[in-house]
Amino acid sequence: MAAGGAQPMIFKTLGWLTDPGHWRSTPFDTGILGQLGAHVGFSVIALVIALVIALPAGLAIGHTGRATWVVSVANAVRALPTIGALVLLVVIISPHFYGRTNAGFLIPTEIVLVVLAIPPILSNTYAGVQNVSPAVRDAAFGMGMTDRQVLGRVELPNALPLIFSGFRSAMLQVIATATIASYVTLGGLGRFIYDGLAQKDYPQMIGGGVLVAALALVADLLVAVVQRYVVSRGVSGRFHRNTSVDSRVAALVEENV
Amino acid sequence: MLTLLDSASSSPWYFFGYFLDHRATDLGWLWDHTWLSVVPVVVGLLLALPLGWLARRYSWAYPPMMSITGLLYTIPSIALFVLIPPLLGLDPLTPLQVPIALSIYSTSLLVRVVADGLGAVPTETVQAATALGYRPLARFFRVELPIAVPVITAGLRVAVVANVSIVAVAGTIGLDNLGRLFDQGYTLSVTEPYYPPIVLGIVMCVLLALVLDAIVLLVDRALTPWRRAVRSR
Numbered sequence: 001m002a003a004g005g006a007q008p009m010i011f012k013t014l015g016w017l018t019d020p021g022h023w024r025s026t027p028f029d030t031g032i033l034g035q036l037g038a039h040v041g042f043s044v045i046a047l048v049i050a051l052v053i054a055l056p057a058g059l060a061i062g063h064t065g066r067a068t069w070v071v072s073v074a075n076a077v078r079a080l081p082t083i084g085a086l087v088l089l090v091v092i093i094s095p096h097f098y099g100r101t102n103a104g105f106l107i108p109t110e111i112v113l114v115v116l117a118i119p120p121i122l123s124n125t126y127a128g129v130q131n132v133s134p135a136v137r138d139a140a141f142g143m144g145m146t147d148r149q150v151l152g153r154v155e156l157p158n159a160l161p162l163i164f165s166g167f168r169s170a171m172l173q174v175i176a177t178a179t180i181a182s183y184v185t186l187g188g189l190g191r192f193i194y195d196g197l198a199q200k201d202y203p204q205m206i207g208g209g210v211l212v213a214a215l216a217l218v219a220d221l222l223v224a225v226v227q228r229y230v231v232s233r234g235v236s237g238r239f240h241r242n243t244s245v246d247s248r249v250a251a252l253v254e255e256n257v
Numbered sequence: 258m259l260t261l262l263d264s265a266s267s268s269p270w271y272f273f274g275y276f277l278d279h280r281a282t283d284l285g286w287l288w289d290h291t292w293l294s295v296v297p298v299v300v301g302l303l304l305a306l307p308l309g310w311l312a313r314r315y316s317w318a319y320p321p322m323m324s325i326t327g328l329l330y331t332i333p334s335i336a337l338f339v340l341i342p343p344l345l346g347l348d349p350l351t352p353l354q355v356p357i358a359l360s361i362y363s364t365s366l367l368v369r370v371v372a373d374g375l376g377a378v379p380t381e382t383v384q385a386a387t388a389l390g391y392r393p394l395a396r397f398f399r400v401e402l403p404i405a406v407p408v409i410t411a412g413l414r415v416a417v418v419a420n421v422s423i424v425a426v427a428g429t430i431g432l433d434n435l436g437r438l439f440d441q442g443y444t445l446s447v448t449e450p451y452y453p454p455i456v457l458g459i460v461m462c463v464l465l466a467l468v469l470d471a472i473v474l475l476v477d478r479a480l481t482p483w484r485r486a487v488r489s490r
Contacts, residue, residue: 009343079418079470081425081462087439088455091446176333183429184443193339197430202349209339213332220331 046113058125124166128159301363309371370412374405
């Protein structure tokens with residue numbers, strides 16, 4: 001395969017990607033659009049569940065300063081190999097489902113994705129609320145704001161840059177892991193990578209890689225745009241240069257919590 | 258395979274027995290996994306030190322460098338694994354794709370860490386070192402870099418723990434490392450669950466991550482003796 005060098009493989013991959021027949025679904029095969037929809041579907045479900053759990057929890061822990069051990073426990077989960085957890089849960093759960101349902105694969109995948117997405121959101125929300133300057137918080141209380149108002153109108157807006165970077169790093173991990181979910185015979189864009197590998201159809205495998213990378217980059221860009229409009233300019237410091245926080249620094253923040 | 262299923266217990270707690278039964282293979286995979294996790298971080302650090310220094314020294318280089326490394330870090334690992342061979346003109350199944358991909362991740366993470374760590378060195382300290390007669394190169398290695406060590410090792414810990422998890426993913430596309438245990442367990446579980454290899458893989462990966470993390474922590478301690486001196490006072 002490699003005998004032809006890099007160029008032919010790139011052209012073959014482009015050929016695979018631009019073939020309209022690969023984009024549409026047939027009764028036997030799900031096309032690129034269908035798998036893209038499935039991939040986005042898994043990811044959105046997991047991220048919504050993780051947000052519903054981690055955001056209020058992080059806000060409460062950060063505001064009260066109690067139960068901080070929850071954050072440490074969530075961070076320790078990171079040492080777990082995701083693919084191992086995925087295979088283990090599939091093996092445990094899937095025998096309980098019979099017939100034409102993919103719940104036996106969907107449920108374990110969603111559990112793993114949610115468990116993955118919680119730590120970055122939780123610890124960044126916690127760190128964001130914790131890092132609000134005490135002077136700002138005291139000023140808010142001094143103006144007569146109630147606990148709830150301080151949290152909602154002062155601490156939350158100030159914590160938003162860190163919360164967004166936590167969410168972005170959670171989203172990237174979920175998209176990446178939803179790809180390896182295809183390894184346990186579930187749909188999604190990873191299907192093309194694993195099928196291409198099994199059939200020695202390398203243009204399909206590499207095309208799958210291109211699609212996954214493109215999805216991750218586009219999703220991150222979309223959230224970055226949302227962040228630009230949601231975060232107050234006074235907080236994001238867009239009046240000055242060089243204050244943006246990205247997911248890698250967020251990882252360090254989490255590590256040091 | 259069948260004899261293996263017949264002879265061995267499928268209880269999750271049988272993982273240690275499974276390890277003893279396949280000691281040679283498992284230790285081989287542990288070794289593969291270890292060097293695949295460690296070497297890319299070392300390569301990443303060696304590349305990130307000059308790049309991070311450049312980003313700090315020439316401020317115009319900082320924004321583009323951070324955008325490029327951020328972009329690379331955004332690409333999911335499995336995608337990077339399959340994209341590297343065609344981009345570099347290698348065979349689609351070359352075992353080199355994993356170390357190359359992980360080196361790219363580690364470098365992307367560490368460039369920012371090194372640049373920000375060096376940026377956090379107080380200006381007064383740098384000026385004092387200059388006044389004491391340090392030339393730029395000596396000042397970098399004897400003053401600025403040692404002060405940036407805690408930030409850099411924090412980044413190294415994140416990189417090395419992430420690598421252990423990412424290497425296991427490469428096991429699912431047939432490359433030798435502890436991830437093969439998950440592949441094995443999944444293949445053996447077609448008719449009924451067979452837990453030992455899966456549990457063994459998780460246990461070994463977690464232990465490896467903890468040990469590598471502890472080693473980085475020890476190196477950090479050894480390189481920054483002044484932090485202990487201050488703390489003990």
